[in-house]
Amino acid sequence: MKLFLDSAILSEIKEAVSWGIVDGVTTNPSLIKKAAQSRGEGEEAIDMEGYIKQILASVGRLCPVSLEVAALSVEEMVEQGKMLYERFDSVAGNAVIKIPVCTMNGRGEGNLFDGIAAINELAEEKIPINATLVFTPEQALLAAKAGAEYVSPFAGRVDDRIRRKAGITFEKPDYFPLNGITDESGKEMVNDYGLLSGVELVARIVEMFREYEIECEVIAASIRNAIQVRECAAVGADIATIPFGVLKSMVMHPGTSDGIDAFTADLVPEYLDLFKADENTGQEVSE
Ligand code: G3P
Numbered sequence: 001m002k003l004f005l006d007s008a009i010l011s012e013i014k015e016a017v018s019w020g021i022v023d024g025v026t027t028n029p030s031l032i033k034k035a036a037q038s039r040g041e042g043e044e045a046i047d048m049e050g051y052i053k054q055i056l057a058s059v060g061r062l063c064p065v066s067l068e069v070a071a072l073s074v075e076e077m078v079e080q081g082k083m084l085y086e087r088f089d090s091v092a093g094n095a096v097i098k099i100p101v102c103t104m105n106g107r108g109e110g111n112l113f114d115g116i117a118a119i120n121e122l123a124e125e126k127i128p129i130n131a132t133l134v135f136t137p138e139q140a141l142l143a144a145k146a147g148a149e150y151v152s153p154f155a156g157r158v159d160d161r162i163r164r165k166a167g168i169t170f171e172k173p174d175y176f177p178l179n180g181i182t183d184e185s186g187k188e189m190v191n192d193y194g195l196l197s198g199v200e201l202v203a204r205i206v207e208m209f210r211e212y213e214i215e216c217e218v219i220a221a222s223i224r225n226a227i228q229v230r231e232c233a234a235v236g237a238d239i240a241t242i243p244f245g246v247l248k249s250m251v252m253h254p255g256t257s258d259g260i261d262a263f264t265a266d267l268v269p270e271y272l273d274l275f276k277a278d279e280n281t282g283q284e285v286s287e
Pocket of ligand 1: 006
């Protein structure tokens with residue numbers, strides 16, 4: 001399973017890349033906004049083109065970086081997708097264009113199939129596409145048929161919708177059970193478009209793509225905590241795109257820290273001497 005970093009903050013990207021476990025990066029307009037706003041006082045406003053080029057270069061060849069279009073109509077999305085690809089793929093050959101699977105807004109405005117048509121047109125031009133804002137297996141199927149190389153089911157936001165429906169208050173990193181929750185009566189499961197959890201959405205897409213041998217990678221997105229990563233891995237997601245904080249939480253465990261304390265306390269001088277100097281060469285051995 002590949003791990004992508006879900007961030008547009010260059011310092012986070014560089015740090016995570018230095019750990020040697022980042023296979024790619026995903027950005028979106030909200031993450032770019034966060035990066036633009038994270039400039040310290042007195043720092044110059046972000047030079048967006050240069051900044052994005054630094055991201056692409058830091059992540060490196062063979063590690064895809066998703067960049068999202070800003071427009072909502074098919075013509076403009078295709079134009080912007082081509083522009084982004086031409087301008088940024090030359091940096092490290094790793095640009096992927098993110099297109100929303102459907103650009104109709106919350107007021108019902110916009111053409112239903114502009115996202116799918118834009119994916120199709122860009123894919124025909126051999127531009128790799130990550131279809132984003134996927135909330136159902138059907139949307140994933142349409143995106144894959146249109147030629148998307150990746151689909152991004154928003155697991156955490158499906159869980160948010162179910163909790164809101166159930167009237168549950170929650171914090172963003174809270175765990176949501178893979179098998180869903182019941183309503184107030186305790187008898188009926190609460191669902192979102194027939195799905196009991198975000199991880200179920202990922203699982204259904206993975207199963208469908210395997211069943212029909214559809215060559216499109218599933219990026220579990222909108223990840224909220226380490227257990228969700230574990231569950232997305234268990235259901236066969238090809239990739240999980242993970243926020244920096246969640247990635248850090250994945251390496252921590254109190255048992256590991258307790259073990260570190262115990263091992264450190266048990267270090268005997270004879271063992272520590274091994275690390276002081278190499279008897280044969282007389283050279284210091286680095287710690
Ligand atoms: O990759 C999608 C992601 O950035 C959205 O995450 O936490 O805003 O639902 P979130």
